[in-house]
Amino acid sequence: MRVIVVGCGRVGSALAYQLYKKGHLVTVIDQKASAFDNLPVDFRGRTIEGDVLAREVLRRAEIEDADALAAVTSSDSLNALIAHIARTEYRVSKVVSRNYDPRQLPLQKAFSITVIASASWGVQRIEESLSDTPLRVVFTDSQTNFAIYQFEVPEFWHGRSLQELLPEGRSKAIALRRAGQLLPISVEQTLETGDLIYLSSDPEEIEALRHRLVFQKEQLA
């Protein structure tokens, strides 16, 4: 695969190197030649110093023949724009834009391109790790905000039903694991301490669930 990586900071250099190691033909573009110092010494891809919005720089990077482009600079509008141009103007089949400032995520998403929002994703995960509710994320799709969570049934929920835990909402139980066995999912299912429930949900709904749990715990205390 011919890949163009725009931006050679921490993300760009690591990505370029990883792609190179997997045998892809990698071209890295950055405004500053010094950025290429971030690349490991054994990187054997192409580096182009130049302004990525200049047509002749894109031509030098042979964007017409590229199969993929990743825009991972620290400018969100530049990332969205270059990914958009690569797709619409040069028919590059796979384009990805990195989100740097979470405030600019909606702007990037307005272009119909894949956006990887590592900062917001990280914030959410860190927040979950800090909270004491027995919920943790096991899968996320940064494009749609959809996620799968694992919920460990706490003692104070022992003997209650799944329906009580998840009143009709945007959460859906997709698996129930008890003592290493998968059990059939039904709303009447009585829960036991230590059961693992896998939920597909969005973060807002998980937030609501978290509130219900905290409330429940306080009621019991």
Add this chain to the structure above:
Amino acid sequence: MNVLIAGGDPTGAQLAYLLLEEKINVCLVEHRREVLDQLHLELPTEVIYEDNATDLEVLEEAGIRNADVLVACTSNDADNLVLCYLANTLYHVPRTIGRINNPRHAWLFNEKLHVNVALNESSILAHLIKEEMSFGDMMTLLKLRRGEYALVEVMIQPGAKAAGAAIKDLPLPDQCVIAAIIRKGTMIVPRGATKIEVGDEVLAITNNIGEEQLAELFTFQNNS
């Protein structure tokens, strides 16, 4: 009419000022502290929205949904392009104007990225300077219709073909009109019988093709 301006550099600030004089609703979005300090000296506070224009929430707060025109004149071309594109595709702003900071980015400022009008300041300036050099004493005062037409001024030198001739006898190009003659500090309304004299300042409106023919008539041509 509602005009939303992104970017408070001198161009944006001056534009806001002109529009306000015309009693047009203006909102200027700018977030750089040092630029804002200057802006507050030039514009009324209610016109300035202090935040980053590349944040959709900010654009919405600043009234992009009701804007008739978006002028993207930040100092960053990527921002300007993204703003024009989103203003039109997402918020249906009927007219978008984008400022080109770097002429090498000019190829992107087109209908594909939903830029209706592209303003290329440095290129306009460079062309003016180039014209100054190639046409000698003929000077472009104003570009009209995106540079298609121009108001030009020329000082008649001894040896110019037109010197001593009446306007009606001059082979003037089709797309050209002599607008005024300034002689010894006073303006003369040009008629067919008016004779061009050495030292006259002639003002004419012309298209690009007519401009070269005018230069041939009015300036001293070394090669002829």
